[in-house]
Each structure stands twice: as C-alpha cells, then as structure tokens.
Amino acid sequence: xxxxxxxxxxxxxxxxxxxxxxxxxxxxxxxxxxxxxxxxxxxxxxxxxxxxxxxxxxxxxxxxxxxxxxxxxxxxxxxxxxxxxxxxxxxxxxxx
Amino acid sequence: xxxxxxxxxxxxxxxxxxxxxxxxxxxxxxxxxxxxxxxxxxxxxxxxxxxxxxxxxxxxxxxxxxxxxxxxxxxxxxxxxxxxxxxxxxxxxxxxxxxx
Amino acid sequence: xxxxxxxxxxxxxxxxxxxxxxxxxxxxxxxxxxxxxxxxxxxxxxxxxxxxxxxxxxxxxxxxxxxxxxxxxxxxxxxxxxxxxxxxxxxxxxxxxxxxxxxxxxxxxxxxxxxxxxxxxxxxxxxxxxxxxxxxxxxxxxxxxxxxxxxxxxxxxxxxxxxxxxxxxxxxxxxxxxxxxxxxxxxxxxxxxxxxxxxxxxxxxxxxxxxxxxxxxxxxxxxxxxxxxxxxxxxxxxxxxxxxxxxxxxxxxxxxxxxxxxxxxxxxxxxxxxxxxxxxxxxxxxxxxxxxxxxxxxxxxxxxxxxxxxxxxxxxx
Numbered sequence: 001x002x003x004x005x006x007x008x009x010x011x012x013x014x015x016x017x018x019x020x021x022x023x024x025x026x027x028x029x030x031x032x033x034x035x036x037x038x039x040x041x042x043x044x045x046x047x048x049x050x051x052x053x054x055x056x057x058x059x060x061x062x063x064x065x066x067x068x069x070x071x072x073x074x075x076x077x078x079x080x081x082x083x084x085x086x087x088x089x090x091x092x093x094x095x096x
Numbered sequence: 097x098x099x100x101x102x103x104x105x106x107x108x109x110x111x112x113x114x115x116x117x118x119x120x121x122x123x124x125x126x127x128x129x130x131x132x133x134x135x136x137x138x139x140x141x142x143x144x145x146x147x148x149x150x151x152x153x154x155x156x157x158x159x160x161x162x163x164x165x166x167x168x169x170x171x172x173x174x175x176x177x178x179x180x181x182x183x184x185x186x187x188x189x190x191x192x193x194x195x196x
Numbered sequence: 197x198x199x200x201x202x203x204x205x206x207x208x209x210x211x212x213x214x215x216x217x218x219x220x221x222x223x224x225x226x227x228x229x230x231x232x233x234x235x236x237x238x239x240x241x242x243x244x245x246x247x248x249x250x251x252x253x254x255x256x257x258x259x260x261x262x263x264x265x266x267x268x269x270x271x272x273x274x275x276x277x278x279x280x281x282x283x284x285x286x287x288x289x290x291x292x293x294x295x296x297x298x299x300x301x302x303x304x305x306x307x308x309x310x311x312x313x314x315x316x317x318x319x320x321x322x323x324x325x326x327x328x329x330x331x332x333x334x335x336x337x338x339x340x341x342x343x344x345x346x347x348x349x350x351x352x353x354x355x356x357x358x359x360x361x362x363x364x365x366x367x368x369x370x371x372x373x374x375x376x377x378x379x380x381x382x383x384x385x386x387x388x389x390x391x392x393x394x395x396x397x398x399x400x401x402x403x404x405x406x407x408x409x410x411x412x413x414x415x416x417x418x419x420x421x422x423x424x425x426x427x428x429x430x431x432x433x434x435x436x437x438x439x440x441x442x443x444x445x446x447x448x449x450x451x452x453x454x455x456x457x458x459x460x461x462x463x464x465x466x467x468x469x470x471x472x473x474x475x476x477x478x479x480x481x482x483x484x485x486x487x488x489x490x491x492x493x494x495x496x497x498x499x500x501x502x503x504x505x506x507x508x509x510x511x512x513x
Contacts, residue, residue: 003204007241008312010208014215016305021219023297029224029269033231036262037215040238043250044211045308049315051245058246059323060338064347067339068354070253071417071492074262075361078499081269082369085504088273176390180382 008048014041028084032077039073100152107149114142127193128185136178140171207241228266235259248413249339252405256421257496264428264500272504334477336411343415344481348470352459355452355488362448362495362502369502382432391433398426406489410478416485420492427497448498451491455484 018037025031043066050062121134147167151160214234221227235258242251326342333341343351402423409415429435458480459470466473472480 001200003200003244005312006200006204006208007245009309010211010241012305012308012312013212015308016301017212017215017219019304020297020301023300024294025219027224029266029273030219030227033218033227033266036231037218037234040234040258041215044238044241044245045312047242047245047247047250048312050247052315053317053319053323057327057338059320060326060342061320061322061347063247063250063339064342064350066247066250067253067343067415067417068350070250070258071354072357074257074265074496074499075358077262078265078503079361079364079368081265082365082503085269085272086368172390172393176386179386180384183384 002052004048004051008045008052011041011044011048014038014044017041028087029081032080032084035080036073036077039069043069104149104152107145107152111142111145111149114138114145118142128190129182129192132178132182136174140167140174143167143170204244207237207244210237211241224270228263228270231266232259232263235263249337249409249415249418252413252415252418253421256418256425260425261421261496261500265503268500268503332474332477334472334474334481337409337413337415339413340409340415340481344484345470345472345477348459348484352452352455352470355455355492358492358495359449359452362498365499366502369504383434387433388435391429391435395426395430395435398422398429402426402489402493406485409485410482416488417492419489421496423489423493424496424500427493428500431497431501444494444498447490447494449491451487451489454487454491458484 015038018034018039018041020034022031022034022038025034046062046066047058050059053059115138118134118138121138122131125131125134144167147163151163211234214230214237217230218227218234221230236255239251239255239259242248242254326338326346329346330338330341333345335341335345402419405414405419405422406416407414409418462471462480463469
C-alpha cells in the first residue's frame with residue numbers, strides 16, 4: 001500500500017460523503033458544501049493517480065487540471081451561494 | 097537517532113501536549129472568553145514548540161527566519177482574531193461566566 | 197516517496213471524518229468551520245502527494261476564499277427564532293431520497309476504490325510528451341509550463357469562467373448601489389493596526405509567488421488569492437484602499453483581455469494561437485501572469501464582497 005493508494009481510497013470516501021450529502025440535505029448551503037467535498041474528493045483521486053504512475057516528477061498535466069478545477073469550483077460556489085442567499089429571503093431558516 | 101532527533105521529538109511532543117490542552121479548553125470551558133483564552137495562549141505556545149522542533153530538523157539561517165516569521169505572524173493573527181471575537185461577544189451582551 | 201507513514205494514515209482517516217462532520221453538524225456555522233479545517237487538511241494531503249502548487253492554491257482559495265464565501269452567505273441567511281423546535285419532516289419520500297443517496301454514494305465509492313486499486317502503473321503518453329517538451333516552455337516549473345504554455349487555452353477559458361462568476365455574483369448578489377468594494381466594516385484600532393502591518397508584506401508575498409512560480413511551486417493564482425485576501429483585509433479594516441467604481445471593470449476584465457491579446461498576437465508572430473517561441477516564452481508568460489495576478493485578485497475579492505448585502509443584525513451563530 002503506497003501513500004498514493006491510501007489517499008486515493010480516502011478520496012473515494014470523500015466523493016461518497018459529498019455525493020450523499022449533496023443529494024440528501026435539505027438546506028441549500030449544505031448541498032453546496034457537499035458539492036465542494038465531491039470536487040475535492042475527485043481532485044484527490046486524480047492526483048493520487050498522478051503520483052501512482054509517474055516516476056520522480058508527478059504528472060504535471062493532472063496538477064494543472066486540478067488547479068484549474070479548484071478555481072472553477074470557487075467560481076461556481078460563489079454563484080451558487082449568491083443564488084442561495086437570494087432564495088432564502090422567505091425560507092424557514094438555515095438549520096437542517 | 098541522534099541527540100538532536102530526540103530533542104526535536106521531545107519538543108514536538110510537548111507542543112502537541114499544549115495543543116491537546118488548548119483543544120480540551122475549547123471543548124470544556126464555559127464561555128467564549130475562556131475558550132478564546134485557551135485557544136490563543138495554549139495553541140500559540142504549542143506552535144512555538146513545534147516550530148523549534150522543526151527548526152532542529154531543518155537547521156539554517158534561512159529556515160530559522162522563515163519558521164520564526166511563521167510563528168510571529170500566527171501570533172499576531174490569532175491575537176487580532178481573539179480580540180475581534182471577544183469584542184463582538186461583548187457587544188452582543190454575552191457576559192463572562194461566573195462561578196454559580 | 198517512501199512507504200505509508202503515521203502521518204499518512206492520520207491524514208487519510210481525518211479527511212473522511214471531517215467531511216462527515218461537515219455533513220452531519222446541525223448548525224451550518226459549525227459545519228463551515230469544519231469545512232475550512234478540512235480544506236487545510238487536504239492542503240497537507242497535497243503536500244504528501246508531491247503537489248505543492250496545489251497545496252498553496254487549496255489553502256488560499258479552497259479553504260480561505262471559499263470559507264469566507266460561506267461565512268458571508270451564512271451571515272445573510274436568517275436563522276430560526278431562538279427556542280424554536282425544528283420541525284422534523286420525516287416523510288416517506290424524503291426517507292426514500294436519503295436511502296437512495298446513501299446507496300448511490302456507496303456504489304460510487306466502491307467503483308472509485310476499484311479504479312484506484314487497478315490503475316495501471318505505466319506512464320501516460322502525455323506525461324512523457326510534457327517532460328520532453330519542458331525545456332522549450334520557457335519556465336522551469338512543469339505545472340506552470342503546462343498551465344500557461346502547453347495548455348494555455350484552458351487557462352484562458354478558466355479566467356473567463358472566473359470573470360463570468362464575478363459578473364453573475366455582482367448581478368444576483370449585492371445591492372447595485374453599493375460602493376465598488378463594500379462589505380461589513382469592522383471598526384477598531386486593533387484590526388486597523390494589523391492591516392497596516394500586514395498589507396505591505398502581503399503584497400510582496402503575492403508578487404513573490406508570481407515571480408517564483410516560474411521555476412518553483414507558486415504561480416499567478418496563488419499570488420492572486422493572497423492579494424485578494426489582502427484586499428478583503430483592507431476593506432474590512434477600513435484602510436482607505438478603495439477602487440473607484442469606474443475603474444473596477446478594467447481591473448476585473450483586464451487580465452482576461454491581456455491574455456486574449458497575447459494569445460491572438462501569437463497568431464501574428466508565431467503562426468498559432470498561444471504558440472510561444474522558446475526564447476521569448478518566459479517574458480510573454482510573465483506578462484500574462486502579471487495581468488492575471490491583478491485581475492484574479494480583483495475577481496476573487498469581488499466574489500466575496502458582492503455575494504450579499506451587509507449582514508442583517510439578527511443573523512449569526
């Protein structure tokens with residue numbers, strides 16, 4: 001068991017938790033949190049792959065992909081949260 | 097394991113102990129002010145010890161300055177954050193806990 | 197990369213545990229705090245996976261900016277009145293949804309775990325191509341080379357996405373009459389002194405990350421995140437660093453437009469979109485990255501500021 005394999009499995013678990021949370025949560029903000037977790041888990045798996053197969057230097061294309069992914073995730077999260085704040089104007093609160 | 101390694105390990109362990117103490121305080125103290133107390137004081141001392149341990153493992157002037165700068169910056173930031181939180185708590189009327 | 201150490205086992209166990217805490221905490225404020233902690237833990241995972249550029253970005257953007265976004269959103273959503281008993285809407289359709297979600301998530305986890313366990317150990321073709329072409333890219337950091345030179349088109353569109361997000365948030369979010377970079381001002385001498393002390397250092401760190409990103413871990417995005425943090429700090433502390441409303445569009449779109457201009461200019465000079473000559477590539481990339489530093493910082497700060505109006509007084513943890 002190499003570290004990359006261990007983290008890859010951890011990432012798979014993270015994807016599962018984020019996915020379940022994003023679907024099954026009642027509050028919008030928690031769903032957005034779930035999507036973020038889902039994204040982070042996917043990134044961990046990608047970089048675990050990059051670490052598993054490469055030699056001394058890990059695969060830079062995967063790194064660039066994940067860097068782009070992080071930036072796109074924050075963009076999407078910002079828009080989603082702005083929408084959520086607007087929608088919450090007449091909902092019943094932020095606890096689940 | 098050289099003497100330096102042992103010393104670094106001991107310092108890191110002591111630092112972790114302080115962190116545990118701070119976390120215990122965070123969980124168990126009765127009001128926000130005492131929790132802030134535990135967080136800022138205990139955690140920063142713990143961080144200082146861990147910084148020392150890290151410096152022993154990676155000696156050198158450049159590393160030492162960087163690690164010292166990290167510790168100082170976190171000291172400043174946690175002091176400012178603690179102040180802001182305490183002031184906001186006071187503004188909202190949370191009174192310090194008194195022994196009943 | 198040697199074998200699995202205690203730190204690895206700790207981190208690999210902590211990540212799902214923290215994630216579960218994020219999903220299960222009743223109070224969204226606490227969930228967000230744990231989310232920020234999770235982001236920083238994942239940054240440590242990046243370090244262990246030999247991905248320092250991503251670690252920098254995760255700590256600054258993933259934990260920092262995203263955490264600020266969530267905190268600001270939560271401040272604007274009124275909580276339930278104190279003492280109210282949460283209505284427990286346990287209905288059959290909802291239980292079915294939850295059960296289905298858990299099953300789906302379990303299936304996904306198993307599939308991904310199987311993929312992780314059976315990934316082939318041979319090097320992908322593209323990695324070898326990148327390694328062979330790296331000396332011609334103009335920069336020493338292979339990730340920067342891929343981001344700006346080999347896959348520059350992706351990065352160009354990524355900045356476009358950021359810009360679109362800033363536009364979207366500005367339209368949906370804040371009061372349109374607000375100042376260009378408004379936000380809750382935290383009055384007081386302590387934070388003002390802190391801001392005065394930190395801002396020059398933060399600007400230098402941002403510029404340094406940009407410069408060092410050519411050959412070592414770092415880059416424009418990481419620097420932009422630090423600069424955005426400095427911007428937020430200055431606005432919250434009340435340091436007079438506000439940008440006139442007329443100038444903001446220039447800052448926001450400038451990086452993207454500069455990138456586009458250079459990309460198109462390469463058609464004229466070198467015969468292809470974003471095709472750089474090895475000799476001059478370093479300077480073109482530096483030019484693009486400098487524009488990105490300022491613009492992306494402005495965009496990230498705008499995302500946080502324009503997310504909502506100033507917080508309502510009755511909201512809070």
